[in-house]
Amino acid sequence: MEGIVVKSTGSWIIVRLEDGSKLDCKLKGQFRIHGIRHTNPVAIGDRVKVEGVKGGDHGVITHIRPRENYIIRKATKLSKASHIIAANLDHAYLVATLAQPRTSTGFIDRFLVTAAAYFIPAGIIFNKTDLYDRDLMKTLDELTGIYENAGYRCFRTSAIFGVGTDEIRERLKSRVSLFAGHSGAGKSALIRAIDPSLNLRIGEMSKAHQKGMHTTTFAEMYEIAGNGFIVDTPGIKEFGLIDLDKTEIHRCFPEMDRLLPLCQYKNCTHTHEPGCAVKSGIESGSVSLLRYNSYLSILNDS
Numbered sequence: 001m002e003g004i005v006v007k008s009t010g011s012w013i014i015v016r017l018e019d020g021s022k023l024d025c026k027l028k029g030q031f032r033i034h035g036i037r038h039t040n041p042v043a044i045g046d047r048v049k050v051e052g053v054k055g056g057d058h059g060v061i062t063h064i065r066p067r068e069n070y071i072i073r074k075a076t077k078l079s080k081a082s083h084i085i086a087a088n089l090d091h092a093y094l095v096a097t098l099a100q101p102r103t104s105t106g107f108i109d110r111f112l113v114t115a116a117a118y119f120i121p122a123g124i125i126f127n128k129t130d131l132y133d134r135d136l137m138k139t140l141d142e143l144t145g146i147y148e149n150a151g152y153r154c155f156r157t158s159a160i161f162g163v164g165t166d167e168i169r170e171r172l173k174s175r176v177s178l179f180a181g182h183s184g185a186g187k188s189a190l191i192r193a194i195d196p197s198l199n200l201r202i203g204e205m206s207k208a209h210q211k212g213m214h215t216t217t218f219a220e221m222y223e224i225a226g227n228g229f230i231v232d233t234p235g236i237k238e239f240g241l242i243d244l245d246k247t248e249i250h251r252c253f254p255e256m257d258r259l260l261p262l263c264q265y266k267n268c269t270h271t272h273e274p275g276c277a278v279k280s281g282i283e284s285g286s287v288s289l290l291r292y293n294s295y296l297s298i299l300n301d302s
């Protein structure tokens, strides 16, 4: 049987089989040995082969298909090992807002860099637009201009009024889409607006977590009505940029990457080099200073 991993609790891996049913699975022993670098050898979104256990009510994962992509974070703050948050993602969306609690552009840019580093097309959903006054609307227009110029789709929603949510639902069809966001931006409300039947299941999940006093929250994949999957990432604030070299960060800013061939040096980092097309772009206004400053700040931290 073939299926897709929708949840992993450590001891059990839950696989959604092709007929839509779910099966609790264990991993065949040998995989554990190969999974040293990552703390989890099998991740949400993995496409797997499963064998039923004779007379048993669970399955065994015998094969994991090669991943098209994946997104990771450090297993723990100090550890070198990484934890795969999810694999085989078609899109990654950041649920952001300019109303309370306002999402900083620094946070948005870090998310976008992470997605770019793992070759996952990303978009930004600006939520709670019902609360924006005229000034915030102006800011929203400006940010939309900056991010769309960079190559990112921007969406506007009011999750509680159901505004803009049809468009999101349409985009999710037949795809696996990761949803991330600061707590309070409205990720749950948005998911609820997209598919009301999901609300119950997510609610049950968090209650179960509270009971078990788990401090770590796991990402989980939900099937949405009308085809498609959402990977919800509760409590995951930082996505790991651990595979990214300092000299590669600018490649994750598409508007800068496009200018690289015009820089005097082909390994230009757009910082101190003469004849830099990105720096000229900032002067002429084709590259946003906001984005460039985010780039410098990420460069500094890594």
Ligand code: GDP
Binding pocket: 127, 128, 129, 130, 131, 157, 158, 159, 160, 161, 181, 182, 183, 184, 185, 186, 187, 188, 189, 190
């Ligand atoms: P999450 O932490 O990102 O999952 O955020 P929630 O979905 O729990 O929403 C946080 C708070 O913001 C709740 O009180 C929601 O009712 C509110 N909220 C979510 N979306 C909107 C919106 O579009 N407009 C307004 N005015 N409030 C919203």
Ligand code: ZN
Binding pocket: 260, 263, 264, 268, 269, 270, 271, 273, 275, 276, 277, 278, 279
């Ligand atoms: Zn340059």
